[in-house]
Amino acid sequence: MNEVKRQATETMDELHQTIPYCSYCAVMDGLQEIETLRDRDEELEKLWAEFGDVPMNPETECIEAPFMGWGVGIHREEIWSWFDQRYSKGIAYLLYGGAEDYVPETKRLYGLRKRCFECESRSCQFNHDGECRFVLVHEREPQITEADGCIDYDYSEENT
Structure with a gap:
């Protein structure tokens, strides 16, 4: 379990006394469900497409509108790194649209x-x-x- 899920689970364990049991179970089931790689990649591809619509300053390569948790002024490579860490085929695959020869060397x-x-x-x-x-x-x-x-x-x- 990654650190974020672990913290969320601990928080839910603390809150379970204050919310209905069925609500607690719904959240815990969601936290503990293991996504398939295909499902996760499909979600990341949708987010990547949304990122393509975010205005960017061509000189600084920083975004000019908020995107997900990032604010204005974040360099595109920071966001690329986030995608690269999560997308199973890597950022190059997203950048070049899945073309077979995107990195011939x-x-x-x-x-x-x-x-x-x-x-x-x-x-x-x-x-x-x-x-x-x-x-x-x-x-x-x-x-x-x-x-x-x-x-x-x-x-x-x-x-x-």
Whole structure:
């Protein structure tokens, strides 16, 4: 349970003596219900669309009208950060409308990263916590033969 829900639950526990039991149960059920990721993302997408209608000073990149809990003069990146922490696909997905190629370099590197594999050569420059990262540096897989092992092995004194 996050800190905000914990505080809300504690407050309700204190108030439950002063309100009808059915009201207490309704609030507690709402606090304890776990939203699906899809539901939460849909709500955040609606809020993002609303944020797009908030006037912003192009020179300062600060909002010129209140939005949710933020007042006039808040920099857009503070609000972006709030969305980025909550939206499952990240702020870049919202900024670029979900386009597949919104960050082509990241996509390319992720593809290379998936080609890394487990490696036991701890004294190799390309070994990072037991994983060969040669492909990230040279953008090709290392040459490995049965007779010689890894031909691209590069000794590192720091790892010994």
